[in-house]
Amino acid sequence: MERRLSVLRAIVDEFVRSGEPVGSKAIASRHVLGVSPATIRNDMAALEEEGYITAPHTSAGRIPTDKGYRLFVDQLSNVKPLSIAEKSAIETFLNQAVDLDDVMLRTTKLLAQLTSQVAVVQYPSLQLTAVRHVELVSLPNRKVMVVLISDTGRVEQRVTEIATDIGEVTLDEFRHKLNSLISGVRYVDVPWKLGEFPQTLPSDQRANAASIVACLLETLVERPEEKIVVSGTSNIAKRGQEQIRTLAPLLEALEENVVLLKLLGEVSSDDLLVKIGHENSLAQLVDATVVSSNYGGGSHAIARLGVVGSTHMNYEANMAAVSAVASYVGRIVTEG
Amino acid sequence: MERRLSVLRAIVDEFVRSGEPVGSKAIASRHVLGVSPATIRNDMAALEEEGYITAPHTSAGRIPTDKGYRLFVDQLSNVKPLSIAEKSAIETFLNQAVDLDDVMLRTTKLLAQLTSQVAVVQYPSLQLTAVRHVELVSLPNRKVMVVLISDTGRVEQRVTEIATDIGEVTLDEFRHKLNSLISGVRYVDVPWKLGEFPQTLPSDQRANAASIVACLLETLVERPEEKIVVSGTSNIAKRGQEQIRTLAPLLEALEENVVLLKLLGEVSSDDLLVKIGHENSLAQLVDATVVSSNYGGGSHAIARLGVVGSTHMNYEANMAAVSAVASYVGRIVTEG
DNA sequence: ATTTGGCACTCTCAAACCCCGAGTGCCAAA
């Protein structure tokens, strides 16, 4: 039945706007469906029967269930693009960033502002990027700092101790050799590219080289927890008192990086992913919706970003915002 | 009058524990003062007269005013140290950090956990640290990445464009010259150390050198907003419903770096600073107390950290925690 | 002069209660 869908749409619309259960009369007056409230009541009874909406209590209006939102979102197949003004605002704001940290920061702020939700942005994955440059800095006390600069502008550094003193010249040599070996190489390929390196050196330098290589590999590998930036947490506190029960656990969850990664991390064939209420695998998020998207790297996305908010969010606007921001950030990050 | 102070202390104690106004009877039974409730009532009347405590309404107990907390804290002159177990827990947790970012992150988490408040940690100030190393990386399209590594392990990078192509060799030369000029030099002294640098080069390289130097100086100077890490925001949502009115603006404030800096930034001759309620210059914080401390660098502190929470926090414990964490982090950061 | 027990008084909070109105479900007519 076509009209039933319209009724569902109307309910979601109203409920997202007002936050209150919506009755048959309200729909009839606000939305032009050409039928009387009684007819709408019949449709609503049917929708409830099928599990798309539910009534908090006998004499209240209806609110959409997760299933209802799902149907609504699925109908909303084509994401309507943002206005030109919005687009250019996004672009100029992001272009002002001076480095990767700044890009990530600005992206979250932007998303949070655009959607009035909590924004979560994952740094470009180490696994899928390549080495741009390796830098070795000699420190006092036989220590060496290893700095790794990635394709995407990410910089990581570690300090390692070496067995014997090493001169500036030797270090320069190391640097050149290392860079010619792995500069431009994907992170995943670095280990075997580097496996033989110490053996190619004079025996008195092998120990030192091994330490440095070990430190380098550590930097590459031992970061299973990807970096994540969050912002807009105050947005969930702003909307009235109803949500405060779910607020504390949510805030708590947002401070656990592991949780966030799981939240965004689930792979999706589609670019834009909407997870509604119970569809989220995390218990803390049964009342929340996550709108997320891959960004960067075209078909092989290098990271994800998204927003999390109440299930009665403005899906249309938020999906558009996430999608648009993802595409801009993706461009900026891959361009370097 | 000595006993009045004891009564005030008892009121603060009770109120911090229970969160509810405390009456004369409760004090008489829980705290051994050797006097009857009636006597305590007299003292309370006097304390109220002097503005140290107040009654929410006629038939409720009393709660401390900001002024009362202030007196209480001032009496609490000597911060009692943490237990050995706590100390070693702090130490081992912080020692696991692999780099500066990690240290900062761990510090906030730790503080938030120890105090059950919101923890705020400022990165070691750029202004007061020195250059450890400058790194130049050649990129495609006549671009050069300038990487600046500080004393404290902080790494900043920028990309700049140069006028003419530059060879690896020349870049190496630049790097060496730059490093010999400013390695070990304080950030504030870098500009004039570098002022003459381009002139010392052959004329065909001056333009390039100037670009790089300009970029370097920009990296040094154009970061008036210091980096800040916050964590434990969920802690303010946890404590019941009374605070939710002040919660949203507070969360909002915590997302504004500028606000945070102001919050911590006010210089203090003393190491440990407690700002109670209206003593805070920020309107959003009239119901909040900030406990902050310098850390690192001994007499010339390089940054600050602290916690912010409700005015009825456990001052003793929180002051101890902030103080202890500050001293450990300070040690770690200055050791590099 | 200070402390103490007694006592009348005040005020909040929670429970009980009531009632209005929104919204429904169903039915019979169109």
Added chain:
DNA sequence: TTTGGCACTCGGGGTTTGAGAGTGCCAAAT
């Protein structure tokens, strides 16, 4: 299949009431 009518339900807001906690003050005791 749609529509208007109508009886019914139930939640939320406002008011009322009673209990209890706590106070201030006074007169007696130390």
